[in-house]
Amino acid sequence: MARKPVIGLLGGGQLGRMLCEAAGPLGIDIAVLDEEKAPAKHAANLHGLHATGSFKDPARIRELASRSDVLTVEIEHVDTDVLEDIATNGVVPAGAAPGSAKRKIPVHPSWKTLRLIQDKFLQKEHFRERGLPIAEQMAIGSGDSMLASLKGAGQKFGYPFMLKARKGSYDGRGNFKVSSEADFEQAIKELGKLPLYAEKWCEFVKELAVMVVRTEDDGGNLKALSPYSAVETVHQDSICTKTFMPPRNVPDDISERARKVAAQVIGSVWGRGVFAVEMFLLKDGSILVNEVAPRPHNSGHYTIEAVPYMSQYKAQLYAILDLPMPKVIRPRVSSAIMLNILGGAARDSHDKLVDLAERTTDEDMDVYVHLYGKESKPSRKIGHITLTGFSSIHDLEKSSERLTNLVDEIRL
Ligand code: ATP
Ligand code: MG
Numbered sequence: 551m552a553r554k555p556v557i558g559l560l561g562g563g564q565l566g567r568m569l570c571e572a573a574g575p576l577g578i579d580i581a582v583l584d585e586e587k588a589p590a591k592h593a594a595n596l597h598g599l600h601a602t603g604s605f606k607d608p609a610r611i612r613e614l615a616s617r618s619d620v621l622t623v624e625i626e627h628v629d630t631d632v633l634e635d636i637a638t639n640g641v642v643p644a645g646a647a648p649g650s651a652k653r654k655i656p657v658h659p660s661w662k663t664l665r666l667i668q669d670k671f672l673q674k675e676h677f678r679e680r681g682l683p684i685a686e687q688m689a690i691g692s693g694d695s696m697l698a699s700l701k702g703a704g705q706k707f708g709y710p711f712m713l714k715a716r717k718g719s720y721d722g723r724g725n726f727k728v729s730s731e732a733d734f735e736q737a738i739k740e741l742g743k744l745p746l747y748a749e750k751w752c753e754f755v756k757e758l759a760v761m762v763v764r765t766e767d768d769g770g771n772l773k774a775l776s777p778y779s780a781v782e783t784v785h786q787d788s789i790c791t792k793t794f795m796p797p798r799n800v801p802d803d804i805s806e807r808a809r810k811v812a813a814q815v816i817g818s819v820w821g822r823g824v825f826a827v828e829m830f831l832l833k834d835g836s837i838l839v840n841e842v843a844p845r846p847h848n849s850g851h852y853t854i855e856a857v858p859y860m861s862q863y864k865a866q867l868y869a870i871l872d873l874p875m876p877k878v879i880r881p882r883v884s885s886a887i888m889l890n891i892l893g894g895a896a897r898d899s900h901d902k903l904v905d906l907a908e909r910t911t912d913e914d915m916d917v918y919v920h921l922y923g924k925e926s927k928p929s930r931k932i933g934h935i936t937l938t939g940f941s942s943i944h945d946l947e948k949s950s951e952r953l954t955n956l957v958d959e960i961r962l
């Protein structure tokens with residue numbers, strides 16, 4: 551059998567771990583760059599390809615590239631200058647004599663996409679310029695102009711509005727809800743050192759997310775955009791706690807529209823892979839794009855069990871390696887719920903949730919527990935539980951009530 555290309559992965563958290571878990575049975579090698587004890591490294595190291603160090607360190611990224619045929623990421627907060635150089639000018643392959651010819655290593659999704667997405671303000675300006683729906687937003691000045699700029703945002707959007715870090719945020723850690731001018735001082739204290747932008751407050755009725763697979767030929771021409779089903783995502787304090795597929799109480803035509811918008815959004819970026827498009831559904835039925843993640847995503851975890859022939863992780867591998875994808879991606883169950891296992895106040899706060907999930911047997915619901923091998927910290931994502939069923943999402947929600955209640959309890 552022909553040797554399969556080696557995928558070099560920047561970042562070895564739970565997304566990388568689940569990517570490695572999908573790669574194992576397919577005989578695909580992944581070389582992970584992260585610290586020695588990173589979760590992804592527990593999952594696979596068949597041929598000793600991993601690199602040790604920070605996925606932010608240019609020298610380690612080049613080392614990873616030297617032993618890979620293609621690079622990808624599990625996190626968008628990476629050095630895109632190094633990735634651009636590796637894709638454009640190449641690296642000397644591992645084991646070759648110093649001074650040997652360099653080999654270009656493709657980066658998927660493209661470093662251009664990663665660079666655009668890193669700055670949430672520019673990301674959404676890009677979508678707006680292409681006629682895609684986003685919330686009104688404005689850049690916030692730094693230093694002495696910040697206060698006046700915040701006042702300007704209050705005048706333009708009214709209160710509350712959302713103040714956001716342009717770069718580096720996740721799980722809502724760069725967000726601050728500004729309810730009145732009285733909040734300015736605290737907002738500046740918390741986020742004032744970062745480049746910021748402000749966004750109009752969205753009174754959404756639901757948050758929706760759609761994973762989209764983007765395939766391209768070697769010349770960078772778009773081949774296909776394949777959206778998964780729309781899911782409802784539930785956030786508490788800006789962190790995702792649950793997802794529901796299909797979304798509860800959302801008419802099918804709205805879910806279809808969300809899939810179309812998501813496909814259009816991903817049609818406007820570059821490279822291969824799976825992407826998540828986070829959206830707000832407003833009262834009047836309109837949809838706004840919140841942000842894009844250029845990688846597998848929390849809202850796509852349910853696909854491991856609900857779309858077993860093409861989970862988001864397998865799709866990531868297939869897309870990157872340009873292997874044939876099914877034209878339409880459909881779940882193999884009627885409904886699925888994903889519950890995040892988040893660290894609570896105490897190190898063992900989540901144990902009772904894991905215990906209950908492990909003990910739950912139900913004719914109408916299959917229960918799958920995933921633990922990432924991460925130490926518990928408050929609000930840290932340390933695992934998830936997927937529930938699948940063959941009846942409606944409402945029936946599945948009823949069957950899962952004890953588990954969902956416990957998820958909420960741990961958060962309190
Ligand atoms: P992620 O972990 O998804 O990368 P993030 O840190 O990039 O999150 P956002 O996705 O911008 O943060 O926001 C997190 C959550 O905060 C959203 O899912 C939503 O619940 C809430 N939120 C964000 N922007 C707004 C807004 N303009 N109006 C109301 N709520 C918002
Ligand atoms: Mg984000």
Ligand code: MG
Pocket residue numbers: 828840841
């Ligand atoms: Mg988000």
